[in-house]
Amino acid sequence: MIPLTHYLIVSGILFSIGLLGLLLRRNLLLVLLSIEIMLNAANLNFIAGSALHGDTGGQVTAFFVMVVAAAEVTIGLAIAVLLFRKQSSVDTREISFLKG
Amino acid sequence: MEAVLFYCSSALAIVSSLLVIFLPKPTRALLSLIITMTALTVLYLLLGAHFVAIAQIIVYAGAVLVLFLFVIMLQGTAASDLPLWKRFSPVFITSSILAVLLFLSFYGRVIGTFEPGAVKGAAGDVKSIGLTLFSDFLLPFELTSILLLLSVFAAVALAKKEDI
Amino acid sequence: MILTSAWIILGLPLLTAVLISLFLLRSPKAAGILGTAGMLAAFALTCSLIPQYTALQQQGQFVLESSLPWLQAGTLSLDFGVYFNGLSLVMLLVVTGIGTLVFLFSTAYMAGDPGYSRYFACLSFFTFSMLGIVLANNLIQIFIFWELVGLSSYLLIGFWFEKKEACTAAKKAFMTTRVGDAGMILGILGLTGFLAAGNTGSLNFTAVAAALPSLAIPEFWMTLIALGIFLGVVGKSAQVPLHVWLPDAMEGPTPVSALIHAATMVAAGIFLLARVFFIFEASPSALQVIAWTGGITAFLAASLALVQTDIKKILAYSTVSQLGYMVMALGLSNAEAGIFHLTMHAFFKALLFLGAGSLIHAFHSQNIWDMGARVQAEGGRFYLFKAMPFTSFTFLIGTLALMGIPPLSGFYSKEAILAAASHSEAPLFALAMITVFLTAFYNGRLFTLVFLPAKRSSAAHDAHAHPLHEGGPAMVLPLVILAVLSVFGASLPVKEWLAAAPQAAHGAAHHGFDSLAILSLAAAAAGFLLAAGLYFKRTQSLRQSVKVLAAPGKVLDRKYFFDEVYDRVISGGQDKAARYADVLERYAFVEWTVNGLGRITRSLGDQLRRLQTGIVQFYGFVIVVGVTAILYIFMAGRM
Numbered sequence: 001m002i003p004l005t006h007y008l009i010v011s012g013i014l015f016s017i018g019l020l021g022l023l024l025r026r027n028l029l030l031v032l033l034s035i036e037i038m039l040n041a042a043n044l045n046f047i048a049g050s051a052l053h054g055d056t057g058g059q060v061t062a063f064f065v066m067v068v069a070a071a072e073v074t075i076g077l078a079i080a081v082l083l084f085r086k087q088s089s090v091d092t093r094e095i096s097f098l099k100g
Numbered sequence: 101m102e103a104v105l106f107y108c109s110s111a112l113a114i115v116s117s118l119l120v121i122f123l124p125k126p127t128r129a130l131l132s133l134i135i136t137m138t139a140l141t142v143l144y145l146l147l148g149a150h151f152v153a154i155a156q157i158i159v160y161a162g163a164v165l166v167l168f169l170f171v172i173m174l175q176g177t178a179a180s181d182l183p184l185w186k187r188f189s190p191v192f193i194t195s196s197i198l199a200v201l202l203f204l205s206f207y208g209r210v211i212g213t214f215e216p217g218a219v220k221g222a223a224g225d226v227k228s229i230g231l232t233l234f235s236d237f238l239l240p241f242e243l244t245s246i247l248l249l250l251s252v253f254a255a256v257a258l259a260k261k262e263d264i
Numbered sequence: 265m266i267l268t269s270a271w272i273i274l275g276l277p278l279l280t281a282v283l284i285s286l287f288l289l290r291s292p293k294a295a296g297i298l299g300t301a302g303m304l305a306a307f308a309l310t311c312s313l314i315p316q317y318t319a320l321q322q323q324g325q326f327v328l329e330s331s332l333p334w335l336q337a338g339t340l341s342l343d344f345g346v347y348f349n350g351l352s353l354v355m356l357l358v359v360t361g362i363g364t365l366v367f368l369f370s371t372a373y374m375a376g377d378p379g380y381s382r383y384f385a386c387l388s389f390f391t392f393s394m395l396g397i398v399l400a401n402n403l404i405q406i407f408i409f410w411e412l413v414g415l416s417s418y419l420l421i422g423f424w425f426e427k428k429e430a431c432t433a434a435k436k437a438f439m440t441t442r443v444g445d446a447g448m449i450l451g452i453l454g455l456t457g458f459l460a461a462g463n464t465g466s467l468n469f470t471a472v473a474a475a476l477p478s479l480a481i482p483e484f485w486m487t488l489i490a491l492g493i494f495l496g497v498v499g500k501s502a503q504v505p506l507h508v509w510l511p512d513a514m515e516g517p518t519p520v521s522a523l524i525h526a527a528t529m530v531a532a533g534i535f536l537l538a539r540v541f542f543i544f545e546a547s548p549s550a551l552q553v554i555a556w557t558g559g560i561t562a563f564l565a566a567s568l569a570l571v572q573t574d575i576k577k578i579l580a581y582s583t584v585s586q587l588g589y590m591v592m593a594l595g596l597s598n599a600e601a602g603i604f605h606l607t608m609h610a611f612f613k614a615l616l617f618l619g620a621g622s623l624i625h626a627f628h629s630q631n632i633w634d635m636g637a638r639v640q641a642e643g644g645r646f647y648l649f650k651a652m653p654f655t656s657f658t659f660l661i662g663t664l665a666l667m668g669i670p671p672l673s674g675f676y677s678k679e680a681i682l683a684a685a686s687h688s689e690a691p692l693f694a695l696a697m698i699t700v701f702l703t704a705f706y707n708g709r710l711f712t713l714v715f716l717p718a719k720r721s722s723a724a725h726d727a728h729a730h731p732l733h734e735g736g737p738a739m740v741l742p743l744v745i746l747a748v749l750s751v752f753g754a755s756l757p758v759k760e761w762l763a764a765a766p767q768a769a770h771g772a773a774h775h776g777f778d779s780l781a782i783l784s785l786a787a788a789a790a791g792f793l794l795a796a797g798l799y800f801k802r803t804q805s806l807r808q809s810v811k812v813l814a815a816p817g818k819v820l821d822r823k824y825f826f827d828e829v830y831d832r833v834i835s836g837g838q839d840k841a842a843r844y845a846d847v848l849e850r851y852a853f854v855e856w857t858v859n860g861l862g863r864i865t866r867s868l869g870d871q872l873r874r875l876q877t878g879i880v881q882f883y884g885f886v887i888v889v890g891v892t893a894i895l896y897i898f899m900a901g902r903m
Contacts, residue, residue, distance in 0.1 A: 004216045010110045016204045021121030023196040026187045051147045054220030056232040059149045067244045071251035077171045078255040096878025203892045
């Protein structure tokens, strides 16, 4: 048996990678992809927790996370499309309208 | 057997997610992500969450990421990101790597003190998931359906062209 | 009956002042008549009190008091009342009597002045305030009227307010007496503190006098209280070092100087000393200070009169000198002598001032050398006696009275004081005697230069000026009346009126000629004759002829540099303090504190603004750091 903590470690590493991607990517769409990585890592955590306690609630929650991720992606991509239409680039460095 | 599967798929997941954040071309990064998700599906199966694993393949990797691909295609195939060291100032890069590593170390320490005890294993088949979903989680279920509806409305309202 | 009359006497001048201010400002003639009539009525009423009071005295009652409760503060109750005894009677006679004469004189002297009505309103108000001091029955009431007198004096000195010197002089008078008043109120407050501790509920003179022996106030505090109240006297009666305002106060009209600065206001200080003498009695050290202040003032002022060329200034310094005598008398515990001299001095000093007014009115100048030159030019040495006989002869009488020549009134009053001085320390007596000599000298100088002028070689005859003449009956009558009083004043039973207890027999009055009288007479005669001889043929000041006198003359000219010292120390010091305060406020409070806070806030804002880069990744980074920190804080126990 693989001890549960291994799963948690993997989840943590994945989350950190996603975080790094969020901070170090200049293309908006790839930033959203990094967010997807983080969500997946969280899902892994939930599933591991469900296996630990024998409670299916964790898996249901993971399911809900997926649903929410889908909704979020929808709207995020719609915004990215709008941005691309306005500026013909999705570089995050060029959307500093809130500067100051 | 289980151990082999575990280590292989987790290695695959980690490597491909690293690729996601390092690859300059967006389409290739996306494909790496799909591979990551597949690896995670294997991990879910190892933990006994059959339903979620399948849902992940069908919904997540199959629908959401494909949608992503469409939008990436909008950019044009020539789009690509700069190499890592040119994206931001070195100071920022270094400090963000350090911050994330710090975060990871805390997380690791917390995990280190964690003593879980015996793993009970969960029933991950459709029947038990269904039972839990429609009894304990009925309200969130309904709410998420509304959420999806709203997101569709929002996406349409945001992205439609004005001259209709 | 006496007390009702007293209230009426107090109210009459106030009534006339109010009526003139409200209705008669445009009718000068009516204002003059109303003012004078009011004063005359008050005087008549006062005279009617004489037989009533003497009758009471023979029955053994010496004090009458009528009091209205006014304020209640804790255990202390403040009254507003009238206190009538012999001292009150004497002062009432002086104030109302000389007041009437001055009012009458003013109707002619101030004729044609645009502020005529205002003058009479102010003068009536002044009389009201002065009577308030005389009739007050408690310490606070006397202080209130004390301040009112100061105010009236300010109004009258600065009467011709278009003249800058008049305004300055009025301010100077007010401020200098204010310094004295500060001391006075501190003394009164100190006394009130002790009275309250001893459960005495009122500040009436009778109550305080009765309570004082049993309170057993320590010597140190008693002296301080007495000196505080004496400081008020020093200010009001122009003693050294607060004498500097009186000569400058000559900027006011001459009748004002006659009334205020000769007879009444400056006498208020002496009156106060006599009124609350029981306070000073309790502190022998204070009495010493008082006596010496009086002596020094007498000498100093007389020396300063030697070099003045303005006739009013000579008379002003003479007043200060005589006041010094009175203060000295009271410091030597001889209140009778002091008040007696006050009364006699009121007569002849008012006479001299009004005479000076008559001269100024005729010559249109106040300079004694110019007056002499004109007299000589118009008709020779004795011309003034022919042209203005009333003024000249009454002025002569006044001068002789001032010098203390018998049998004029001044002789008797001065003798009393000199006798008291001879029983005290030798230096004080020496000062007093030297001052007698100096008094006679400056009087002789004044008289010789104006009335017996020397022949000027280059005397031009100013034909365009009016010929010299008397100012009319309204001016001459007061002069004559005052001259008569100056001659026969000593026969007024002042001492009998002042008696506070039944007297079996009079103390031996120094009416006879003893060695002291001869000594003082010799000094006076020497002074006068020396001056007359020196100035008989002189056409320029003594200082210019005798080189040795140049330096002391300069010191005297600058009034012993009192004004310069005050200016440098007080005004200069206050100016410096104000500058420091200004710099402090401008830099520390405004620049650093208020503006500084603004600057700090703004720069803080500017710095914090840099966090808003608008770049999402940066915000993300900050979030990561923050979450890590929170994670650390909350998980600290577990790690």
